Amino acid sequence: MRVYHSTASLDHDPQSFFRRGKTIAHPESAERYRLLHRSVLDADFDVRDAVDHGIAPLRAVHTPEYVDFIANGWNRRGEIDPAAVELLTTQFARPQMHRRPDGMLGLLGYYTADTSTPLRAGTWSAVYGAAQSAVSAADAALTEGVAYALCRPPGHHAFADCAGGFCYINNTAVAAQHLRAKTGKRIAILDIDVHHGNGTQGIFYESAEVLTVSIHADPSNYFPFYAGYAEEIGRGAGLGFNLNLPLPHGSGDAPFLQALGTALARVRSFAPAMLVVALGLDASEDDPLGVLKVTRAGFSQAGQAIAQLALPTVMVQEGGYLCPALPLNLIAFLRPFAR
Numbered sequence: 156m157r158v159y160h161s162t163a164s165l166d167h168d169p170q171s172f173f174r175r176g177k178t179i180a181h182p183e184s185a186e187r188y189r190l191l192h193r194s195v196l197d198a199d200f201d202v203r204d205a206v207d208h209g210i211a212p213l214r215a216v217h218t219p220e221y222v223d224f225i226a227n228g229w230n231r232r233g234e235i236d237p238a239a240v241e242l243l244t245t246q247f248a249r250p251q252m253h254r255r256p257d258g259m260l261g262l263l264g265y266y267t268a269d270t271s272t273p274l275r276a277g278t279w280s281a282v283y284g285a286a287q288s289a290v291s292a293a294d295a296a297l298t299e300g301v302a303y304a305l306c307r308p309p310g311h312h313a314f315a316d317c318a319g320g321f322c323y324i325n326n327t328a329v330a331a332q333h334l335r336a337k338t339g340k341r342i343a344i345l346d347i348d349v350h351h352g353n354g355t356q357g358i359f360y361e362s363a364e365v366l367t368v369s370i371h372a373d374p375s376n377y378f379p380f381y382a383g384y385a386e387e388i389g390r391g392a393g394l395g396f397n398l399n400l401p402l403p404h405g406s407g408d409a410p411f412l413q414a415l416g417t418a419l420a421r422v423r424s425f426a427p428a429m430l431v432v433a434l435g436l437d438a439s440e441d442d443p444l445g446v447l448k449v450t451r452a453g454f455s456q457a458g459q460a461i462a463q464l465a466l467p468t469v470m471v472q473e474g475g476y477l478c479p480a481l482p483l484n485l486i487a488f489l490r491p492f493a494r
Contacts, residue, residue, distance in 0.1 A: 156200050158202045158302070159205045165189075167280075181271075183309070183321040183476070186477060206287065217324065218315055221266055231259045242259070243274075266316065268312075269319050272318040289304040290329060300467050302469050302470070304469065306472045308322060308323060309472065310322045310473065311355045311435075312353055312354045312379060320354075325354050327355050338428050341428060342428065345433065346433035350372070351399065355367055361392055368418045372404055377446060385399050396425075404447070405447070411449050435473040439480050439484050443476050444476050454484045458492065
């Protein structure tokens with residue numbers, strides 16, 4: 156199985172994160188990439204550098220103004236502090252606010268949802284490289300049947316015009332839209348990250364051509380809090396093409412795999428040409444940020460069940476944080492797809 160990655164993933168390495176009232180080491184560190192990259196090399200997968208497809212695939216799902224902000228925001232750091240190591244704000248836009256501001260400090264709050272997504276010197280190169288990995292894997296899946304994109308930073312919390320939850324460019328959405336454009340056919344997205352893929356849902360919420368399905372922890376007291384509920388089923392042309400399957404905190408393999416069965420039945424009924432899996436591994440019982448209890452065997456069974464769909468499939472790395480189980484869970488999930 157082909158694996159696509161970009162060493163530019165190392166260029167973005169935030170050091171701290173304000174979480175639940177405390178400043179902690181940032182969980183979405185460059186070490187995640189090193190660990191996952193080492194694991195696919197050790198597993199003897201066909202590991203390749205991402206091909207540069209340019210900026211058009213990113214602009215196909217994100218607004219031009221937002222892409223420009225992520226690409227060029229660091230160059231405006233002098234407006235805040237020329238000596239800054241990273242750019243963050245403490246003021247965030249809400250839907251009832253009136254207009255987009257001009258100054259950089261205000262733009263940070265306009266285009267980011269929280270304090271987990273700082274702009275740093277290497278942020279753009281990292282997120283651009285991750286998106287190119289997703290597009291490269293999508294192209295490979297068209298011809299090879301399956302591919303894995305080792306994307307870092309992750310992407311499924313990024314909306315068309317907003318970063319959040321460690322995510323800047325929505326790699327899963329970029330891959331899906333790229334496949335949609337290349338095939339002219341319907342695409343399904345299955346997100347198994349412990350956190351709801353709110354950005355992906357938002358991007359395709361009014362589309363009948365991209366089905367979005369997410370299995371995740373109940374968001375009523377867990378990130379992303381404001382989306383991921385079962386009653387969110389799409390809008391307009393997309394009504395009925397969004398399925399959320401929230402699980403009670405503490406759920407292990409049995410409820411996770413039962414929800415997966417429901418998700419796969421919906422994917423089959425949609426009859427897509429291809430499948431994009433938003434591969435979060437933070438549903439693991441060992442994950443430091445997770446609240447579910449999926450075992451390595453559970454991830455293996457999930458991979459087997461998804462592989463049995465026999466659809467051309469691209470897997471895009473989302474969450475999954477530093478712990479000894481992380482690389483083991485990745486390989487357990489990928490093995491059923493190996494060819």
